[in-house]
Amino acid sequence: MSWLIALHAIVLREALRFTRQRGRFIAALVRPLVWLIVFAAGFRAALGLSITPPYETYITYDIYIVPGLCGMIVLFNGMQSSLSLVYDREMGSMRLLLTSPLPRWWLLVCRLIASTVISALQVYTFLGIAAVYGITFPPLGYVAVLPALLIAGLMLGALGLALSSTISQLENFAGVMNFVIFPMFFLSSALYPLWKMAESSELLHDICAVNPFTHAVEMIRFALYAQANLPALGWTLLAGVILLALALWGYDPARGLLRRKG
């Protein structure tokens, strides 16, 4: 019971923080909308996409990238959450969290769940705007995408958590942007299907194929059409478990993560 009380409080706190940061909410929406409305419009004419599952007919580029942009929201939010952990740690509230008598792994998982809930809210807002713009999915897809978003959010949040345990300064977040977020996003199936990538480079295709973000995006893409992509689900879960283990190891007090901080 006390575990659930803590989970509720941590999610509520994150939601309160998020609603107060209106700039963050708008930025989180503007980014994918710019891609959808500007970038996709430009590429719509240049890129013709052949029919591959889950699509049953020829689709335009803007339809193709919506699931990838949902993944982008989850990815950026997971990383933003890791930034706030570094910030939290400097402000001391992470210390408060870690001195609670609940198991440390549960406290960190609560943080992950909290940031994932925020990501899901953002994705649904984005999907609403996309629907107004004319891009819709089967009604069941809007329900089926929720578990996919949660799994993707936990996996990417765990990545952020693992990174935050090794970052000691806020400035290093710029490095994370350059060396983690952008490569992860561009070397995935978010913006172009893998077979397109294979046409230009087999190596890049292989890198994309092992990128866990690719699998998260494909899981979301299939879910939006109310279909299950079991290999993508499996890969995302596997990556999530490994990254979570790394994050918990990073926050092990015996390793003295906070040791460097004094």
Added chain:
Amino acid sequence: MTGLSVHDLRFNYGPKQALDGVSFDIAPGAFCALLGPNGAGKSTLMALLTRLFTTRHGTIRVAGHDLARDPRLALARIGVVFQQTTLDLDLSVYRNLSYFAALHGISGREAHTRIMEALDRLGMAERAHETARDLNGGHRRRAEIARCLIHRPSVLLLDEPTVGLDAAARRTITDHVHDLARDTGLTVLWATHLSDEVRDTDRLIVLHQGRVLADGLAGPLRGPHPLADYFLSLTGAPA
């Protein structure tokens, strides 16, 4: 059973020995001042007592629970005020406290009763719904002390809680915490580098370069000299 018991604690940052065989016992209801200059090892000791760090060398017992063997039982008995504020400045005092209560598994009516009790105890009840950012430094500290009483701990750890406060706020907070130890039987460990916060009737532990240099009642230890002079003669560093 002692309130807080530390035995032969050692800790190092790489080659630098931060704590070297620190041992002491503090009885329930005692106010113990841990006096040491900056860099003496006070914050390291606090981090070990709250399990932000762990070490294989030495033992820590909180209200009879071994921190290494039963960390959750021991942590549940500790209330801690860190040197840097840990309030969420955008939230109200009440929300900050209810968040903390939930981290200790306390919610609903029970949480409300305890929060109001704790705030009342620190003279902060009427500020419950003010945003933490709007409070002055002294009131923020009092909110943090109230917060760490919610789960009714046995041991209170305060790491330089008066840093950055004016003289009046410092006095109010030291008085409040002395009263807490006397009235409720809490074991208090108060880390400071300011000798004027220590009363003659307080237990005093002088920490310097990771070692305990003196341990006893402050009055008899300092004798006829001001505590600051006694401290200077002991450590060669001003307090």
